Amino acid sequence: MATRGGKLFHRIKINPPQFFALGFLLLIALGTILLMLPIATADRHHLSFIDALFEATSAVCVTGLVVVDTQTTFTLFGQIVLLCLIQVGGLGFMTLTVFIALLLRRNISFEERHLVKESLNQDSYQGIVTMVRFVLLFTIICEVIGTIILGIHWGDEFGYPKSFYYGLFHSISAFNNAGFDIMGDFSSMTAYVDDPIVNLTLTSLLLLGGIGFIVVADIFQKRKTRKRLTLHTKVVLWMSAVLVVSGTLLIFLLEYGNPATIGNLSWNDKLLASYFHGVVPRTAGFNSLNTADLTLGSQLVTMALMFIGGGTGGTAGGIKVTTFAILLFAVWALIKGKQEVNIRNRRIPGDLVFRAFSITTYSVLLVSLFVFLLAITEKGAALNYIAFEVLSAFGTVGMSLGLTPDLSESGKILLSILMFMGRVGPITIAFALAFRIRKTAVRNPEERIIIG
Amino acid sequence: MATRGGKLFHRIKINPPQFFALGFLLLIALGTILLMLPIATADRHHLSFIDALFEATSAVCVTGLVVVDTQTTFTLFGQIVLLCLIQVGGLGFMTLTVFIALLLRRNISFEERHLVKESLNQDSYQGIVTMVRFVLLFTIICEVIGTIILGIHWGDEFGYPKSFYYGLFHSISAFNNAGFDIMGDFSSMTAYVDDPIVNLTLTSLLLLGGIGFIVVADIFQKRKTRKRLTLHTKVVLWMSAVLVVSGTLLIFLLEYGNPATIGNLSWNDKLLASYFHGVVPRTAGFNSLNTADLTLGSQLVTMALMFIGGGTGGTAGGIKVTTFAILLFAVWALIKGKQEVNIRNRRIPGDLVFRAFSITTYSVLLVSLFVFLLAITEKGAALNYIAFEVLSAFGTVGMSLGLTPDLSESGKILLSILMFMGRVGPITIAFALAFRIRKTAVRNPEERIIIG
Numbered sequence: 001m002a003t004r005g006g007k008l009f010h011r012i013k014i015n016p017p018q019f020f021a022l023g024f025l026l027l028i029a030l031g032t033i034l035l036m037l038p039i040a041t042a043d044r045h046h047l048s049f050i051d052a053l054f055e056a057t058s059a060v061c062v063t064g065l066v067v068v069d070t071q072t073t074f075t076l077f078g079q080i081v082l083l084c085l086i087q088v089g090g091l092g093f094m095t096l097t098v099f100i101a102l103l104l105r106r107n108i109s110f111e112e113r114h115l116v117k118e119s120l121n122q123d124s125y126q127g128i129v130t131m132v133r134f135v136l137l138f139t140i141i142c143e144v145i146g147t148i149i150l151g152i153h154w155g156d157e158f159g160y161p162k163s164f165y166y167g168l169f170h171s172i173s174a175f176n177n178a179g180f181d182i183m184g185d186f187s188s189m190t191a192y193v194d195d196p197i198v199n200l201t202l203t204s205l206l207l208l209g210g211i212g213f214i215v216v217a218d219i220f221q222k223r224k225t226r227k228r229l230t231l232h233t234k235v236v237l238w239m240s241a242v243l244v245v246s247g248t249l250l251i252f253l254l255e256y257g258n259p260a261t262i263g264n265l266s267w268n269d270k271l272l273a274s275y276f277h278g279v280v281p282r283t284a285g286f287n288s289l290n291t292a293d294l295t296l297g298s299q300l301v302t303m304a305l306m307f308i309g310g311g312t313g314g315t316a317g318g319i320k321v322t323t324f325a326i327l328l329f330a331v332w333a334l335i336k337g338k339q340e341v342n343i344r345n346r347r348i349p350g351d352l353v354f355r356a357f358s359i360t361t362y363s364v365l366l367v368s369l370f371v372f373l374l375a376i377t378e379k380g381a382a383l384n385y386i387a388f389e390v391l392s393a394f395g396t397v398g399m400s401l402g403l404t405p406d407l408s409e410s411g412k413i414l415l416s417i418l419m420f421m422g423r424v425g426p427i428t429i430a431f432a433l434a435f436r437i438r439k440t441a442v443r444n445p446e447e448r449i450i451i452g
Numbered sequence: 453m454a455t456r457g458g459k460l461f462h463r464i465k466i467n468p469p470q471f472f473a474l475g476f477l478l479l480i481a482l483g484t485i486l487l488m489l490p491i492a493t494a495d496r497h498h499l500s501f502i503d504a505l506f507e508a509t510s511a512v513c514v515t516g517l518v519v520v521d522t523q524t525t526f527t528l529f530g531q532i533v534l535l536c537l538i539q540v541g542g543l544g545f546m547t548l549t550v551f552i553a554l555l556l557r558r559n560i561s562f563e564e565r566h567l568v569k570e571s572l573n574q575d576s577y578q579g580i581v582t583m584v585r586f587v588l589l590f591t592i593i594c595e596v597i598g599t600i601i602l603g604i605h606w607g608d609e610f611g612y613p614k615s616f617y618y619g620l621f622h623s624i625s626a627f628n629n630a631g632f633d634i635m636g637d638f639s640s641m642t643a644y645v646d647d648p649i650v651n652l653t654l655t656s657l658l659l660l661g662g663i664g665f666i667v668v669a670d671i672f673q674k675r676k677t678r679k680r681l682t683l684h685t686k687v688v689l690w691m692s693a694v695l696v697v698s699g700t701l702l703i704f705l706l707e708y709g710n711p712a713t714i715g716n717l718s719w720n721d722k723l724l725a726s727y728f729h730g731v732v733p734r735t736a737g738f739n740s741l742n743t744a745d746l747t748l749g750s751q752l753v754t755m756a757l758m759f760i761g762g763g764t765g766g767t768a769g770g771i772k773v774t775t776f777a778i779l780l781f782a783v784w785a786l787i788k789g790k791q792e793v794n795i796r797n798r799r800i801p802g803d804l805v806f807r808a809f810s811i812t813t814y815s816v817l818l819v820s821l822f823v824f825l826l827a828i829t830e831k832g833a834a835l836n837y838i839a840f841e842v843l844s845a846f847g848t849v850g851m852s853l854g855l856t857p858d859l860s861e862s863g864k865i866l867l868s869i870l871m872f873m874g875r876v877g878p879i880t881i882a883f884a885l886a887f888r889i890r891k892t893a894v895r896n897p898e899e900r901i902i903i904g
């Protein structure tokens with residue numbers, strides 16, 4: 001199968017990342033058409049092509065930025081179309097990540113093959129089937145549990161069986177890190193700021209979906225065999241914990257005296273809301289506080305978390321926690337004057353450090369470019385509003401200071417492009433670098449220049 | 453001498469970058485004391501410690517951000533103190549850069565030694581003397597020519613010999629990329645927006661000072677011997693030209709219809725003002741338009757140019773054009789799926805690419821941290837105002853949207869620290885990496901993680 005798949009790619013002259021991007025584009029096109037159907041929108045209120053394209057892109061890329069309110073604009077049909085796009089987009093991303101890795105395993109380095117193999121304990125056709133089954137099973141279990149908890153909890157408020165539909169929608173949205181909600185009037189979870197069940201269920205789902213199934217597979221595996229976890233798993237778990245704790249703490253401290261957000265809440269609710277807002281930027285896109293009311297400091301913390309994102313091979317976006325971890329340890333090595341990057345008594349290979357730097361540089365340039373372009377198309381919009389929406393789109397987060405629904409047509413098109421690039425970009429680069437053709441043609445002579 | 457110098461550093465247990473930073477700190481301390489003297493300020497208006505520290509740091513680091521207006525606050529004595537700090541700071545930075553390189557030439561790689569040697573045509577004690585003489589001579593010639601041109605030009609306006617003092621002050625300020633002015637009321641060059649002589653003299657001076665004397669030395673050298681210029685020189689010249697042209701063009705396009713800036717000027721003056729504002733962010737800090745009136749797009753272009761800065765070993769700040777060039781070519785190689793970074797048929801060594809990434813990452817993290825800190829200390833300030841001043845301080849530029857004089861005490865201290873770090877940081881890192889001790893202790897076993 002691996003060989004057959006490899007041959008197929010070879011024959012149609014398309015490389016796996018391109019194949020992957022193409023699949024997403026087709027899904028977005030299908031979604032756009034479906035969302036433009038009159039039965040998709042309430043009161044037969046036809047959606048414009050650009051709005052439908054934006055919504056479909058946002059759903060497929062599990063971003064969650066919306067130009068219209070989901071609950072009031074879409075019919076049940078429209079909402080289910082969105083839900084399907086989210087589920088296929090999220091699952092597709094998760095499975096394709098390793099599908100590609102397995103397909104091309106002959107070209108990847110021994111260490112990487114070993115890592116994928118160790119995580120999945122398979123490296124054949126059987127491996128792909130096992131992996132897809134594992135991802136599907138894990139997804140379904142998480143989403144079903146979420147649906148049941150939320151469905152029962154919301155029973156009084158929405159009545160049965162409607163409460164289960166609400167539970168299903170928000171569970172799928174949370175697990176896939178999509179951040180779409182059907183609470184109406186762009187309100188997201190603001191009505192549940194002090195509701196621990198809603199807060200904890202949603203954050204658990206989005207963390208499980210966003211951590212990356214490579215980590216989940218490794219943990220399940222090692223629980224049986226009692227072998228040590230891979231460095232990858234340890235880094236993701238540690239880094240995620242550090243980010244959740246520091247995000248929560250920073251939001252708590254920065255909003256403590258802000259009456260528009262948590263200032264007037266009880267101590268417990270202050271903590272709950274801070275925790276929620278420390279977690280959602282990576283990269284779920286719900287909000288229980290009015291994001292635009294956050295202090296500029298909290299908005300910047302949120303932007304940083306959105307840029308970093310979640311784990312590789314999950315539903316999260318951003319440059320990924322592992323990339324960020326390598327950056328941090330590389331800068332630390334720099335400060336200490338060390339030549340090599342070490343994490344927890346393990347040396348990180350130089351090419352991996354190079355890749356982490358490349359992905360980050362590409363991402364910073366991309367984000368900067370789009371901030372600049374939106375500063376031109378959205379006259380009068382403040383920089384924090386523009387930067388926030390751009391980082392939200394890039395990190396496929398979906399949080400908003402409220403600018404997105406008011407965007408110009410060009411602005412909507414720009415953000416659609418960025419949502420797509422934010423979703424497929426980093427993984428494409430990572431793969432391009434990993435599977436880079438080793439053969440060297442005639443090399444140029446070397447010459448140094450002076451920098452810094 | 454090289455050996456003696458090396459032994460000296462070894463004996464006092466301080467490495468050259470630390471020695472360099474210490475010298476700057478002592479100079480700042482001296483400047484702070486002098487500026488706090490009653491005779492330094494007009495009407496015996498005593499400067500507070502924090503304001504004096506800020507001004508001294510800004511002068512020594514040739515930044516040009518000011519918390520008080522230079523002309524109305526300082527006496528002639530105070531202004532001359534500032535001028536001396538600027539000249540010593542600028543010259544010191546230029547000479548120390550290669551002084552360190554020559555001192556440690558035994559530890560630097562063969563290629564780098566060759567590059568420094570080729571640029572200076574010397575690699576001994578004689579080399580240091582030649583180099584310092586060359587830098588001094590070049591500085592004096594440029595500043596004298598600038599003083600004469602501006603002194604004559606401003607004769608009618610200020611009267612002789614005062615006009616020559618004005619010429620001297622602004623020539624020194626321009627050549628050293630300091631951006632201090634004595635035009636009063638924070639007005640900088642706004643009165644001369646349509647004056648080609650002032651505009652072209654100042655931009656020529658700041659470009660000559662900012663391009664880095666390594667390039668100047670190389671050009672002087674090669675003009676005699678008719679050999680090909682080093683790749684370093686070519687990259688600096690090309691990249692500078694690209695940045696000047698694209699900066700000018702972008703400002704022109706973005707401000708064309710803005711009546712608060714160039715909207716009501718003639719076509720020629722529009723171009724002149726755009727050229728001035730395309731050049732000054734790298735990193736002179738003058739302005740002929742009211743910076744706060746620029747469109748957000750132009751402000752962002754300015755911020756990007758401030759971050760990039762000028763040439764290594766000159767008076768400019770920022771990550772430097774060579775660093776930026778390597779980044780661009782590295783991302784380009786990435787997109788093309790190439791394994792190596794090539795510029796103009798020359799291969800850039802991997803460790804140099806790694807250094808460029810490191811400097812940039814460190815800089816982005818530093819800038820982000822300070823934007824965040826100022827967002828906390830400066831309540832109510834808009835993000836573009838904060839980001840602009842932070843990038844201006846980091847890049848030792850000195851342009852301002854007007855926030856600096858209104859900063860809180862903590863804000864002033866933060867920006868002082870950042871001006872210092874922006875000046876000594878990138879070069880310290882570059883040297884630390886270049887002279888990194890090669891010996892490897894017990895190495896950790898290698899392990900890969902998955903990123904992107």
Ligand SMILES: [K+]
Nearest residue numbers: 063177396397
């Ligand atoms: K999302």
Ligand SMILES: [K+]
Nearest residue numbers: 515629848849
């Ligand atoms: K400056």
